[in-house]
Amino acid sequence: MTDLKTKSEKTRERLLNAAGRIFAEKGYQDATIAEICEQAQANIASVNYHFGDKQTLYLEAWRHAFNHELGQHPPDGGVPRQAPVEQRLAGRIKSLIRRLADDESYSFAIIHKEMAQPTRLLADILEKEINPQRQQMFGLLRECLGQDASEQQLQYCHASIMGQCFQLLRLKQTQQARPQRALPSDMSDIGAFAEHVVDFSLAGIRAIRSQTLPKRIQA
Amino acid sequence: MTDLKTKSEKTRERLLNAAGRIFAEKGYQDATIAEICEQAQANIASVNYHFGDKQTLYLEAWRHAFNHELGQHPPDGGVPRQAPVEQRLAGRIKSLIRRLADDESYSFAIIHKEMAQPTRLLADILEKEINPQRQQMFGLLRECLGQDASEQQLQYCHASIMGQCFQLLRLKQTQQARPQRALPSDMSDIGAFAEHVVDFSLAGIRAIRSQTLPKRIQA
DNA sequence: TGCTTTGTTAAATGCGTATTTGAATTAGCA
DNA sequence: TGCTAATTCAAATACGCATTTAACAAAGCA
Numbered sequence: 001m002t003d004l005k006t007k008s009e010k011t012r013e014r015l016l017n018a019a020g021r022i023f024a025e026k027g028y029q030d031a032t033i034a035e036i037c038e039q040a041q042a043n044i045a046s047v048n049y050h051f052g053d054k055q056t057l058y059l060e061a062w063r064h065a066f067n068h069e070l071g072q073h074p075p076d077g078g079v080p081r082q083a084p085v086e087q088r089l090a091g092r093i094k095s096l097i098r099r100l101a102d103d104e105s106y107s108f109a110i111i112h113k114e115m116a117q118p119t120r121l122l123a124d125i126l127e128k129e130i131n132p133q134r135q136q137m138f139g140l141l142r143e144c145l146g147q148d149a150s151e152q153q154l155q156y157c158h159a160s161i162m163g164q165c166f167q168l169l170r171l172k173q174t175q176q177a178r179p180q181r182a183l184p185s186d187m188s189d190i191g192a193f194a195e196h197v198v199d200f201s202l203a204g205i206r207a208i209r210s211q212t213l214p215k216r217i218q219a
Numbered sequence: 220m221t222d223l224k225t226k227s228e229k230t231r232e233r234l235l236n237a238a239g240r241i242f243a244e245k246g247y248q249d250a251t252i253a254e255i256c257e258q259a260q261a262n263i264a265s266v267n268y269h270f271g272d273k274q275t276l277y278l279e280a281w282r283h284a285f286n287h288e289l290g291q292h293p294p295d296g297g298v299p300r301q302a303p304v305e306q307r308l309a310g311r312i313k314s315l316i317r318r319l320a321d322d323e324s325y326s327f328a329i330i331h332k333e334m335a336q337p338t339r340l341l342a343d344i345l346e347k348e349i350n351p352q353r354q355q356m357f358g359l360l361r362e363c364l365g366q367d368a369s370e371q372q373l374q375y376c377h378a379s380i381m382g383q384c385f386q387l388l389r390l391k392q393t394q395q396a397r398p399q400r401a402l403p404s405d406m407s408d409i410g411a412f413a414e415h416v417v418d419f420s421l422a423g424i425r426a427i428r429s430q431t432l433p434k435r436i437q438a
Numbered sequence: 439t440g441c442t443t444t445g446t447t448a449a450a451t452g453c454g455t456a457t458t459t460g461a462a463t464t465a466g467c468a
Numbered sequence: 469t470g471c472t473a474a475t476t477c478a479a480a481t482a483c484g485c486a487t488t489t490a491a492c493a494a495a496g497c498a
Contacts, residue, residue, distance in 0.1 A: 008465085008475060027336045029248045033456065043477050048457060050475095115389045116335030117246045155405065156415040163386030164379045170334045171378065186374065196375040196427070203426030204419035211418070226494090227445060252486065262447050267487065269445095 012050050014040040019061035024109035028058055028119045055121050062122055066107040066129060073099045075133060085143040090198045092137060093161060097197065100168050101190040112169045137161075144205050148212040157205055164197045231269050233259040238280035243328035247277055247338045274340050281341055285326040285348060292318045294352060304362040309417045311356060312380060316413040319387050320406075331388045356380075363424050367431040376424055383416045 018040035022031045033054055037044045051057040077091025100108050111130075114122055141157055142149070171187050187193060237259035241250045252273055256263045270276040296310025296317075319327050330349075333341055360376055361368070390406050406412060 011475085030336065032454085034454095043475095044456095045458080045477070046475085054456065113335045115392055116332045117249065118392060152405070152408075152411065153415070156412060157419070159386045159390065159412075160383045160416065160419045163382040163384070163389075165382070166389070167378045167382030167385070170382075170385070173334055173337060186371070189371075192371065193375060193378075196372070197379065199426055199430070200376070200379045200420075200423035203422045207418055207422030208415070230445080251484085253484095262445095263486095264447070264488080265445085273486065 008050075011040070011042050011046060015042055015047060015050060015057065016061050016064040019057050020065040020106035020110075023058060023061055024065075024106035024113075027113045027117070028054075028121065033057075058119075058121055059125060062107055062110050063125060065105070065110070069099055069102070069105050069107055072105075073102070075136065085140055086202055089137075089140040089144060090202070092140065093165065093198050093201065094194045096165050097168060097190065097194040100165055101172075101187075109169065112166065115166075134158075141205070144202075145209050146212060149209065150212075153208055153212070157201075157208060160204060161197070161201050164201065168193065227269075230259070230261050230265060234261055234266060234269060234276065235280050235283045238276050239284040239325035239329075242277060242280055243284075243325035243332075246332045246336070247273075247340065252276075277338075277340055278344060281326055281329050282344060284324070284329070288318055288321070288324050288326055291324075292321070294355070304359055305421055308356075308359045308363060309421070311359065312384065312417050312420065313413045315384050316387060316409065316416065319384055320391075320409040328388065331385065334385075353377075360424070363421075364428050365431060368428065369431075372427055372431070376420075376427060379423060380416070380420050383420065387412065 015036065018036045019031075022036050022039065025031075033047050034044055036057075037046060040046075047054065047057050051060060073095050075092060075095050076088065077093075077095035079088050079091030081088070083091075099105050110122070111126065114126065137158060138154060141154055141161075145153060145157065168187060168190075175187065234255065237255045238250075241255050241258065244250075252266050253263055255276075256265060259265075266273065266276050270279060292314050294311060294314050295307065296312075296314035298307050298310030300307070302310075318324050329341070330345065333345065356377060357373065360373055360380075364372060364376065387406060387409075394406065
């Protein structure tokens with residue numbers, strides 16, 4: 001893809017990739033500059049030279065990973081804009097799950113850890129990059145729920161969907177944490193799980209939507 | 220409740236409480252013994268004296284918190300055993316959400332962090348304490364889904380429910396992380412959210428269940 | 439009362455790791 | 469080629485924090 005010219009830029013790139021991988025695996029605190037530099041085949045001082053400090057490397061590595069992954073998996077899941085709204089929602093959910101499940105996707109693993117223990121270092125950039133995605137999802141949900149749905153219902157349904165998607169990350173963690181035992185949940189078939197989340201969620205959404213109707217009948 | 224006799228036991232108790240609070244707030248790595256001792260009004264060496272090391276304190280603090288919280292919120296949500304299965308499932312979900320939402324509940328905040336970045340320190344005890352709860356939930360789900368449901372459908376539905384419940388913890392985190400901004404999700408009304416998760420999930424479960432029936436018609 | 443065990447305290451120790459430094463090397467360019 | 473700036477390197481420094489130590493105090497018991 002992007003062919004890198006100077007040797008310096010190659011080092012920088014190697015650092016970003018290694019940092020993304022290690023930060024995703026261990027979190028900000030547990031990741032050491034020494035290990036990152038080792039994996040990037042760079043000297044221990046190179047992080048300071050290229051990025052100034054560990055915090056900046058963290059931020060740049062996340063941005064680098066996120067931009068790369070957005071290119072890999074289009075957020076609309078490849079569903080055309082003219083498709084029925086439930087299909088478009090399904091496309092977004094599947095795309096999100098694909099990104100979450102991808103072992104090469106570092107940005108979501110980092111977000112996941114950031115949500116459990118915020119370092120505050122990513123707060124601004126995360127807000128800036130994630131909000132547009134959230135708004136897209138909200139738009140689709142609003143359409144699915146109908147115009148009588150309250151803002152709270154909208155937020156709750158959003159939470160239900162995102163919660164299911166991120167559950168994948170938790171299961172992946174506990175799975176690789178104890179590979180010896182019988183798995184509490186087998187998530188090897190990501191496609192099947194994505195289909196399940198879509199079916200489960202669409203049923204949930206329709207149920208919530210139907211709760212909004214009786215009010216109109218009363219009125 | 221438990222009246223503490225010796226001064227030593229009081230110190231131990233204060234350490235356990237402070238440790239639970241701080242570990243829940245900051246995670247194992249970021250929590251410092253110094254801060255825990257400060258909050259417990261104990262000397263910095265007292266952790267070593269009473270527990271040996273930080274790891275043991277972590278484990279004991281989790282156990283202490285978990286046992287205490289189980290007493291506060293019965294897992295069946297107060298629904299009698301004779302009630303219809305969907306009501307019993309609803310009770311369990313609501314009870315779980317109540318425990319998750321409780322600001323005094325440290326054990327789940329710790330589990331949440333442990334799932335994002337396992338320290339492995341709690342792995343055994345967590346497995347031992349959580350598995351029974353999981354099996355209870357599985358039993359109810361199996362009944363709700365019907366006998367034609369596959370093991371995979373069961374696991375996926377379980378993941379859908381747990382994902383929604385734990386989403387609460389993520390939202391709490393991001394909320395307290397940036398209290399200045401407009402909240403992306405307002406989770407102030409826990410009861411309403413619990414009702415939503417129940418409605419959403421029961422609809423999802425019924426939809427999955429109805430997918431199992433056509434096979435019988437074909438056969 | 440004296441002796442022993444248990445618990446507390448402030449100060450030291452040691453280790454892991456981010457960061458800095460200054461010398462050595464390499465790339466960019468005339 | 470030779471000069472300069474950019475980059476890399478190994479070693480040194482600085483700092484936070486878990487853990488240890490040894491002196492001290494309190495409690496239990498004869």
